[in-house]
Amino acid sequence: MINPQPDLIDDIRARFAHVDACPFQGERVFFENAGGALTLKSVVETSAKFAAIPDNPGRDNPAGQAAVEIIARAKNDMAVFFNAPGGQFIAGESGTELLFRLIGAACLGTPEGGRVLSSSLEHPATRSAADRYAPISGKAHVLVAHDNSTGSIDAAAYKPEITPDTRVATILHTSPVTGMAVDVAAIAATIRETAPDCYIIVDGIQHAAHGRLDLAALDIDGYVISPYKVFSRHGYGIAWLSDRLAALPHDGLMGAPGAPWELGTRDAGAYAAFSDVVDYFDWLGGRVSDHDDRRARIVAAGEAIHAQEKALTEALLRGAGNLPGLASYEGVTIIGGIDNPRREGLVSFAYEGLEATKIVAALNEAGIRTHVRKADHYSGNILSPLGMESCVRVSLCHYNTEAEVIRFLAAMRDIMRA
Structure with a gap:
């Protein structure tokens, strides 16, 4: 499920601040949600x-x-x-x-x-x-x-x-x-x-x-x-x-x-x-279900979020818009494996021969915000046993779109070619 209601994703994105543009960088895709999700306009x-x-x-x-x-x-x-x-x-x-x-x-x-x-x-x-x-x-x-x-x-x-x-x-x-x-x-x-x-x-x-x-x-x-x-x-x-x-x-x-x-x-x-x-969860649950009970709507919202993020990460890994996914590139390591039902809106990967910091910098130049995780006090417990010094973390949320994933895949294709 990417979008069961044609206008739902637009209504969702309209509720968040800076959904497609950074006040310092300008227009960008936000795939750094694990570092801090977008903020609801109502919260602001x-x-x-x-x-x-x-x-x-x-x-x-x-x-x-x-x-x-x-x-x-x-x-x-x-x-x-x-x-x-x-x-x-x-x-x-x-x-x-x-x-x-x-x-x-x-x-x-x-x-x-x-x-x-x-x-x-x-x-x-x-x-x-x-x-x-x-x-x-x-x-x-x-x-x-x-x-x-x-x-x-x-x-x-x-x-x-x-x-x-x-x-x-x-x-x-x-x-x-x-x-x-x-x-x-x-x-x-x-x-x-x-x-x-x-x-x-x-x-x-x-x-x-x-x-x-x-x-x-x-x-x-x-x-x-x-x-x-x-x-x-x-x-x-x-x-x-x-x-x-x-x-x-x-x-x-x-x-x-x-x-x-x-x-x-x-x-x-x-x-x-x-x-x-x-x-917000209550509102979203009301859009994706017909429950009268507030808790039931919140549960329905969580299920819809999970389904959307699963679809987005599958597109990221498998490909979309006639572009290859990350899993198709030789030399790419997907942390946790490709087929992992535990995944929640996040893909961390490394590419042999190209430092994660350079990939993140190149993606940023292309207007796509991601993050590098290093084998330091935050992430060394995960990366060091894998023999990795760093990785690229691409973290999505339900307000992200397939079009944004396609833009990421196009940028990665150009980075791999270069």
Whole structure:
């Protein structure tokens, strides 16, 4: 499915800022969505509106009380969007900061000894937090090796390393380097078989933009996203905490009623901007389905997003518009393989004999925004085992079009010839 309704893709793109042009570069194709998705125009308007309001939430005045209501509405919207089974939502500085806080509290709040379990697939946000807090809390930090061939990891890989004293486990929902998703529910169920009280915390930062979030089906304790990667803006993160994780000792102000997790005055505009994101999913679900229920529309939106992105990445790999796809070129390596059902809107590749930085620069000259991933502290865990120093990451989102993929393929044809 590329576009079941002739006008739908135009209506979708009309809701995003800078969809086809950069204010600094001019006209361009945006295939750098994994680095930060496009921003909804409604989010831009909401952010500007709330940036001008001087009143703090909770003050005894109309603006302060309105801010409290806006935050409460946003948390209700989050509960529907994530399909959260109770618990609570909090906002923080960033997704990375929130992962550190949740993982730190889980490590320090559980008995000394035992294990903190992570995987080599994970972003350094979770690996670094586990590496810091495991030794402080007297625990061993154990890394489970991911599958280089699939660019993912499964429950079978975790199982041999799960012990009854596994206190904390971290899981990556989707890799920002390979683009491959992970079956979080299966891994969590496998952990609970042996360590039922383990605190399981998930990095959903890369996954959230692709929809299909269902925390009730995962049996976990924490889930973190970065809203700028799901059509909102920079400057904040969102975390969901189960009731038992929220009850652990954590940083907070002495004597604060209810032992809140949030530190300092909240930005009501950040919360309101996430309500805009949920409203967008709701709108899209109404365009691709006839459901009356809001959650059902959000689920339908996620399914449509997945289908669109699958079609786009297949065109990127197989070819479109009489142009060959990336997979047809000799000397091209597709990370995670060509036929991989785990793929979520992202293709990372390397071309023998031409540095990734040069490919990205050439694509940029052609007006196509992509990104280079290097074997550094961000991506070395993925690239180094493959013997790769770098790769080109092409990350798409549902608002991208087949015409943009064809433009990319034409540019790659010219780069390969040169």
